Amino acid sequence: MTFIPVILWSDALVFLLISAIIAATVYVRKRPHLRLPWQRVARSSVAMVSMLVLSCFLVIGLLDTLHYRVALPQAGSGEKVYSPEVLSVFDHLVGPLRTHTEKTYSAPFALHLYAKESMNDAQGNVVRDYPRLQYGGAHLDDVSQRAADVAQRTVGGMLAGALVGLLLAWSLRRHLKQRAVQLTLVALTAFIGALVSLAAVYHVLGTDKVGQDVLYLSLKSIRTGLIIGTLTTLVTLPLALFLGVAAGYFRGWVDDVIQYVYTVLSSIPSVLLIAAAVLIMQVTIDTHPEWFETSAARADLRLVALCLILGLTSWTGLCRLLRGETLKLREMEYIQAAQAFGVSSMRILSRHIMPNVMHIILIALVMDFSALVLAEAVLSYVGVGVDPSMISFGTMINGARLEMGREPVVWWALASAFVFMLVLVLAANLLADAVRDAFDPRLNRTEGGA
């Protein structure tokens, strides 16, 4: 099977972000004074457990970022034609989850559909009953075998996963010293093992209205959430950093102009500003259908534009913080000494001011991440979020909220979105707290020898 790699806009930006993070890591590793706060983070078991959970999400998100298009089989020779469907490595790995779609709703671990259908029984009479699922539990003869099969697969999967986890914990024992972290690692791999062995034959979280596996949808939503939470910072960061530091350092009319701009922006309620900008973007995208080769490319550009808009509307808070800090810093003796020696403004800013506001930036970025993931869901509900064809927590909730009114109630899609979002945001919040505690210089610590 031949394929052609596809790099969507968001993929390119993710790669940019990853290379920036790698560069920053290399830079920090060489400098003990920069390494110190990170070592404080590493000593907190809560932070390390959160990091572990987050890294699972990250791996899924990254696998889901490597996109490609498969070549269509064709008769005779001629130009190769590629399928309009953009797939990712993640799609390939979870194969059956994506392709095993049923007709409509089915409950978690169900063998039958959730809606009755007319069928012919053995005698040829038409009866209305719940039809068997095409894929979910198809290897079983009837429902009575299910409990034993599920238990067997769960235990088998958990044992295999736990074994991998123990090996991992043993090989990483120099880095993951806390017992709690090691236990979490083993528990996580055991959980993943059980999930993998069950998901191969069941719809573990049921299926949605069009029969798609809810587990697959939840896992695909991770990438969208992560992208919104991280790419937005690519916009916020330079704007807030340059404008905030410039306003604080140069004062005078520069300060006036920058303050005016951010007061105007922050005086508009953020949801409305985002809604207005997204509506405008939608008009632009809809009136230029010729820009996009595939529907995935359109949805992706909308996602990137959403990050851009979120970034353009949310840099003001960080900018204000940085301006205040720079105003304080510029009165410090070492800055005045540098000025007296005739060091240029650019050099003072880059060598003396910026390194000293980095902790504020880092704290603000990790704190913003979870807020952005939550915001995506709300914005998609309001109708100004990601493209409706893009799988995200927001679109999942939006599609599922009317199902709560059904009789009998269809709860699994909403419950899955809830659990996945809760775990992601909770882990991010806990990590953010640990990072803030480690980097905030206002907290006085007593550390011997550090």
Added chain:
Amino acid sequence: MIAYLIRRILYAIPILIGVNLLTFALFFVVNTPDDMARMQLGIKRVTPEAIDRWKQQRGYDKPLFVNTAADSAGTFTDTIFWQKSASMFVFDFGYSDDGRNISREIATRMGPSLAIALPTFLIGLVVYVSFALLMTLFRATALDMAGVALCVLLMSISGLFYIIGGQFVVSKLWHLVPISGYAGGADSFKFVVLPIIIGVVGGVGSSSRWYRTIFLEEIGKDYVRTARAKGLSELRVLFTHVLKNAMIPILTGVVVVIPLLFMGSLLTESFFGIPGLGSYTIDAINAQDFSVVRAMVFLGSVLYIAGLILTDISYTVVDPRVRLQ
């Protein structure tokens, strides 16, 4: 004080002009009225005549800034900018796409919005501050830890789930209150009580944690030690000394949102079918009614600036050391 207020209000004018220009640029320059007409009438198979008719009905067929065809005064007044954007300064928002007067619509919808937002705000404030004081009282104990953990957990849940879950449990399973709807007068109680409770619960996590941080910062200060040295009980110290001194940081975050209560809550109102400004905004966004969105953006920034001025005034009320000049 009066002079200060006048200056603040005058300072608000350039900001509002900025907001006005920004929305104007967003809605009329980035996308021309032609684009909007094509969008509204369907992308394909739309005749130029249909676009012209659409623009003429809504008054979008004029030039943006300068109308050279009109006579002296009309050069500037007979333009889109003057009629659609500048008129917002006198709260004349024009007509929505379904032909209603937006200003009148806003006036009638403020009531239901306030009926939800005001009680949520007041009850919430009392609950959050009390919870935060409780955590501060038991600081560095297991109770405090559990409180903080609960806060982090609650703030990690999307607001959508509070609403969907609350509606499902209280209205659908227990049948205590109607799922959605609104009625005026005394009947409104059964419609607003659930949104208010959900609004309060949804904010517990982040707000209580924030207040706790403020109280903990205050409690490390010298006057607290003095108060304790005088032999005052910890409760007394907390309520009379710490709470009073924490008023300034609390007010900074709280007073600014009071005027914005008029805008209502987008999510709550749309889920509960409250005919307030929040659901008005959501409906306008979904129907792509740009004049309503523009009006709400302008109204929102006016209220935000009013909130900033109110915050300054509130400082002088709680802290006699603050002088505005």
